[in-house]
Amino acid sequence: MTSADTTPPAPAHLAADDDWWRTAVIYQIYPRSFADSDGDGTGDLPGITARLDHLADLGVDALWLSPFYPSPQRDGGYDVADYRAVDPRYGTLADFDALLARAHTLGIRVVVDLVPNHCSSEHTAFRAALATAPGSPERDLFHFRDGRGPDGGLPPNDWTSMFEGPAWTRVTEADGRPGQWYLHLFDPGQPDWNWDNPAVRADFETTLRFWLDRGVDGFRVDVCDALVKADGLPDWPHPTHGVIEPVDGVMPPMWDQEGIHDIFRAWRKLLDSYDGHRILCAEAWLPPERAARIIRPDEMHQAFNFRFLETPWEPDALRAVIDESLTANDEVGAPTTWVLSNHDVMRHASRFGYDGPVALEHGVGADDPQPDRAAGLRRARAATALMLALPGSAYLYQGEELGLPEVTDLPDAARQDPVWERSGHRIRGRDGCRVPLPWTSQGPSFGFSDTPDTWLPQPSYYGPYAAESQRDDPDSTLHLYRGLLRLRRHHRLGTGELRWLSSPDGVLHFTNGAIEVMTNLTSQPVPLPPSRHVVIASAAVTDHVAPDTTVWLVRD
């Protein structure tokens, strides 16, 4: 069955709004951990479909699905073995179509993940490359090179993998001898494609069309700034992790090379040839002014604002990043996006439970200093209320609407993030934000599955965080998120304009249209301005705004 003739385009109520993405609140689903329909302890597509009412009730505009494609799961599905299929663990293409149809009926758009920098070492193209000799057209789809040193025993350059260790792995040739090396910016199970080869470009266009024909509303594009590498793959004796900055005006040879923009322009043309305003969202850990170049009018639509996500709970830093982000994106006519959590970083309800900066992807073990859970949640609620008052588009990560903390006491034996092994058990990694969600206060896995044996174990304290436990509690985090999203939509804050008001040190105070926002980051209560009333607040308010609280006000 091909989808082009069986899948209807987005329904009229969705197709009508050209600019939906400029203001959209997009909810990220990590399929492995959202909801399990078949009792194997791993989430799946039918599980998601069965829970879509939760998203409709929350009031989001779109959902983004992290990869659900066939994959050996060396990197949680970001090692894709087949770009145009569904992993049997997650269901079938028919299950995907059912999910999409149900989401559209509920008025929720669906964005899928495109992983173009690398595939899985189990992809047929890579297996074919391994089976052929050096110099073959099959090898030219990837970056194969001879090694340096006497027997070619040293990697071709000094690049390191984002998951620690060299970015190169040596292969064994057909005659059994050690042979060439291939490049992988991430795990050895994730060989980088060679985007200088037109066959790679053509194949990804086929993938884009495949999902567009099925009716998806767009793509979140994984590590999109790494597709093109500098000619000759030169050494780079500088750090390449975290937000990537130029050194003496030169970008690292694996990041943000000029050639990426032609690829995005070609994709934009392709998307624009479809109806329904399909979008591209860039995942690139670049400073705002570099990320903005990817979202010029003929390239992608949006880029994640990782600078915002990285900003600690400090008033001056927050104000600066908000201004910097709006300025950088306004200059290219793109909406600013906002994000506090995703599947790669410590959940913000825990991050803000530490005083001072936190290593985002490092992970926390049971013996490490633990976050203050109450303080973290209080600040997280205030931070979300601040974020959702800002103009532009916002991304939410599954479970943050429940105020879920990072799981900081996972048994080390359960860890799956490849960085844990590759770092020699130095870096625990990102599993703590990927633990299966609690839906009910009781049950073998709090309603996630029929089995208690979930792919990552859930903590015993999950019950009160469950969606069911919070649904009818007006003080719950779920209730707060619902209220913020409803008011954001009602007051059209996504299309609004931010104007700072004067405020005491440590207080962020601004208007966006009819809504006036105050976030108190001091340790003292601050008085509410006169002749205003509170429409929503992240914590109880009297005639003062307590520390670590955000309020939305309107004039009486």
Ligand code: GLC
């Ligand atoms: C992106 C993904 C992350 C993955 C990496 C490699 O950063 O968000 O989860 O490990 O790319 O694909």
